[in-house]
Amino acid sequence: MIEASSLSKQYGDMYALSDVSFTCREGEIFGIIGHNGAGKTTLLKILSGLILPSSGSLVIGNLDLISDPMQVRSQIGYLPEESRLYETMLVPDYLSFFGEIYGLDKTTIRARADLLLAQLSLQPEEKRIGNLSKGMKRKVAIARSLIHDPSILIYDEPGSGLDPMTTRFIIEYLKQLRMQGKTIILSAHNLAQVEEICDHVMILKRGKVIVYGTMPELREQFGSIRYEIWYIYPENQTPEIAAELNGNLWMSVAHSIEELNIMTGTITTNGGTVERIESRYPSLEEILVKIGK
């Protein structure tokens, strides 16, 4: 469990983070979203022990990050938004190098590296890192974050700038890691992916938490359900209510059950036949737009 209480980070007079508190349970994927400059990277760097907060506390497992940073760091795998890889190294040597930094023995490093290369479909044996594609480099950075088998993964934009196939691969891999019991905290601009994989989502705005919860909780707080009524109308007749024609079906939107009842009543009274009614929930994107910059 990760427990952040009133974390703030100040640069001069500016607060990159202000009074951020949340709880992340073991084995879940926790998504942090927000517009550019909202404070996501700053928070992820604090969580990974790279920078210290100006105030507040952060307890990871039973350890306090501020008083026991080395111990906490050994449990964390951090994937920065842009990783600097050693371009002239071969991937297995690169992973061995980081395994040694974490104090692992050669046999363990070899076994872990082989497993990670297989899981990530990386067979770049003979290529230097500098000659790999962008997607492969991202996978190497992910392998590096996992070489010491950490229980917590802090990933900054894991799929950014990658083609859809590689992004999909990484999303599926993150789901596998969750099944293995890893706790993952990630930031992402691709909100559809956040909706797909995150158990909890936190929205930051100018360094402050606007809301955090499950997707249904966020929808309840920030968006309202709407109903799409799909119907057939007598030929050459136009509905009395706002509607758009899609093929041979008209579609009108109701924003409450009361409105839905009134609209379906009007449609049937005027000779229309309702084919189906679909509930539409706001997407994370609509919620973020509503919250604004």
Ligand SMILES: Nc1ncnc2c1ncn2[C@@H]1O[C@H](COP(=O)(O)OP(=O)(O)OP(=O)(O)O)[C@@H](O)[C@H]1O
């Ligand atoms: N070392 C620093 N010195 C001064 N200001 C900083 C520093 N690091 C971050 N900031 C500022 O803190 C704010 C939050 O930045 P941060 O990088 O955490 O945002 P972000 O949500 O990750 O943005 P993006 O989506 O663009 O990556 C920004 O205004 C940024 O300019």
